[in-house]
Amino acid sequence: MKEILRLSAPTGGETSGDFVLSDPNYFYAGSEEFRLPVGCKAKLWSYTLSGSPFTATLSISLDGVTYTEISRWDLQSEGIISETYEGRPEVFLDSRTGDERFKVSFEQEEATAGSRIALIVEISDED
Amino acid sequence: MSSVIDKNGLVKDGGYLAVFNPVVQTGRDPINPSVSIRYNKAMVFKVLARQNTLGEKYVRELPTKTTTSFRGYDGGEPTASADGCLPARAYTASDGLRFELAGTEDLYDMWKTNKDYYDRLFHVHLKVSPGFVRVGVDMPTGANQARFQRTRKIIGIGTDFGWRYGYTEFVPFPEIDCSYQFGNTTNVELRPKCEFTYAEYVVGIPSDPDLIFKVLTGKEPAHKVTMPISIYDSAISNGLIRTYGTDGFRVFPSTQYAAAIDEYQAVITRECIPKVLV
Numbered sequence: 001m002k003e004i005l006r007l008s009a010p011t012g013g014e015t016s017g018d019f020v021l022s023d024p025n026y027f028y029a030g031s032e033e034f035r036l037p038v039g040c041k042a043k044l045w046s047y048t049l050s051g052s053p054f055t056a057t058l059s060i061s062l063d064g065v066t067y068t069e070i071s072r073w074d075l076q077s078e079g080i081i082s083e084t085y086e087g088r089p090e091v092f093l094d095s096r097t098g099d100e101r102f103k104v105s106f107e108q109e110e111a112t113a114g115s116r117i118a119l120i121v122e123i124s125d126e127d
Numbered sequence: 128m129s130s131v132i133d134k135n136g137l138v139k140d141g142g143y144l145a146v147f148n149p150v151v152q153t154g155r156d157p158i159n160p161s162v163s164i165r166y167n168k169a170m171v172f173k174v175l176a177r178q179n180t181l182g183e184k185y186v187r188e189l190p191t192k193t194t195t196s197f198r199g200y201d202g203g204e205p206t207a208s209a210d211g212c213l214p215a216r217a218y219t220a221s222d223g224l225r226f227e228l229a230g231t232e233d234l235y236d237m238w239k240t241n242k243d244y245y246d247r248l249f250h251v252h253l254k255v256s257p258g259f260v261r262v263g264v265d266m267p268t269g270a271n272q273a274r275f276q277r278t279r280k281i282i283g284i285g286t287d288f289g290w291r292y293g294y295t296e297f298v299p300f301p302e303i304d305c306s307y308q309f310g311n312t313t314n315v316e317l318r319p320k321c322e323f324t325y326a327e328y329v330v331g332i333p334s335d336p337d338l339i340f341k342v343l344t345g346k347e348p349a350h351k352v353t354m355p356i357s358i359y360d361s362a363i364s365n366g367l368i369r370t371y372g373t374d375g376f377r378v379f380p381s382t383q384y385a386a387a388i389d390e391y392q393a394v395i396t397r398e399c400i401p402k403v404l405v
Contacts, residue, residue: 001292003258026257028212028316035314037259037292098312123259125292 002124004045007034009104011054011115016107019056019117035064036123038098043089043122048082049075051115054108060092064099075115089122131348136252136296137183137326138174143342143349144250144328146170146298148375150359157386168375170300170367171342171349172248172330173405185323189213189255189309190227196220198285200312213260213311213319218284222269223306226321238299242370245403246331250298250352252324253307258293260319261310264355266297267362268304274357284310298352302366331405332371336391344381372400 009019009030022030036042049056055074059067070092075081093102104117131142138144147169156162177183188211197205197217205214228237238249255262261284265271273282273289282289290310299305311317333339341347356363367374373394379387395404 001258001294003256003293005257026317026319028208028318031315033314035312037261037312038287040259040292101314123257125259 001040002122002126005034005121005123006118007121008116008118010113011051011106011108011117013111013113015109015111017105019104019106021104021119033061033101033103035101036093036095036098037125038095040095040123040125041091041127042093042102043091043124044071044085045089045120045122046082046084047073047120048080048118049073049115050080050118051075052078052108052110052112054106054115056117057105057107058092058102059105060100060102062097062100064101067103132350135183135324136350137177137250137324138328138350140174140176142174143333143347144172144174144248144298144330145342145349145351146172146300146375147351147353147378148356148359149353150356152359154377157390158383167378169343169351169378170371170375171333171339172328173333174326174328174330175405176329178247178327178329180326183325185325187226187321187323189319189321190224195224200285200310208316209318211318213309213317215311215314215316218261218310219308221271223265223308225268225306236304239304240301242302244301245370245400246329248298248300248328248330250296250326250328252296253294254322254324255293255309256320256322257317259313260293260317261290261308261312262293262295263290263308263310264295264297265306265308266303266355267360267366268306270358270360271308272356272358272360278357284308295355296352297355300363300366301370303363332373332395332399332403334395334399334404336388336395339376339391339395340379340384340387343376343378343387346381368398371403373398 007021018032020030058071061067156164200216205217225236233239284290342349364374
């Protein structure tokens with residue numbers, strides 16, 4: 001089983017916070033974190049940051065309580081940055097208990113919801 | 128891939144389908160009747176033709192309503208926010224879901240027919256997106272048959288294992304109710320898509336015992352589907368007998384040709400309803 005989620009969200013109207021990630025195809029509503037189904041891996045295929053400057057931080061939790069930062073991306077000036085892991089998506093979380101989850105946070109100078117993040121994440125129980 | 132199925136996993140015209148009953152039964156050894164042996168049974172069908180081969184897809188949302196009952200992985204009874212949704216951390220209630228379709232024989236279950244459909248058999252592949260939705264089939268309706276260590280431990284979509292992610296293959300027989308279980312362990316409410324790839328076979332039970340033997344011993348290519356059961360509920364055997372006159376053919380070792388032929392001939396002549404034979 002493998003499924004591609006197209007997660008996206010605007011920055012909130014604060015200078016920092018967690019993205020409320022949503023996939024319009026499959027999610028009824030967005031969420032500040034995504035809990036992995038047990039036995040699945042989360043693989044990052046690409047990320048895109050656009051709009052005004054902001055910093056995005058990808059964090060994971062193995063126990064559902066404590067988060068660890070594993071990646072940080074900076075949009076340093078107005079515009080867009082994007083990176084795609086061509087054919088070699090990065091496994092950033094591997095579920096053993098079903099408690100594992102991830103979230104993406106933002107920091108920005110202006111408290112406006114003018115920027116956006118988009119992630120392509122594969123959820124898979126295969127290698 | 129077996130040559131009897133096409134790229135969609137459906138049996139081609141003229142092919143054979145064996146539906147294996149995994150529940151071991153006990154009975155007399157036909158060679159040495161004083162000895163009790165364990166055996167399995169299987170239904171064997173010849174696919175004479177397939178109906179509507181150019182359009183064997185049906186896509187729809189999950190058949191949930193805001194009033195549908197769910198069980199929570201963390202307790203409680205979650206509810207869906209809208210029709211078609213599967214709440215976060217929830218799985219379907221014990222009676223599961225069925226796929227309603229207007230104009231069908233059973234308005235509550237598009238895959239359910241009755242014994243008048245003895246010459247028809249559905250073969251269904253169900254793919255659910257997103258693929259991390261847990262899927263299970265209950266036969267008969269409401270009977271979770273997922274077990275571990277014989278029947279000691281009950282497993283299934285509400286437990287740690289005993290389910291599949293996003294896909295199942297099943298053969299719903301006439302006269303036997305089935306229900307479908309779905310589970311979402313993520314923390315987000317999902318809007319799953321259900322994609323059926325199905326065949327409506329025109330079928331018959333082969334009247335040649337030699338052919339039955341070849342199919343069940345693997346000498347004649349056939350597609351095999353295993354019933355999703357651990358306990359042989361009487362609703363299943365009764366439904367098969369009402370429709371076909373028999374609940375299947377004993378699976379013999381390939382070395383017991385003569386005994387198998389004798390028994391298959393007896394099943395064909397004494398049990399099977401003549402109109403189901405081809």
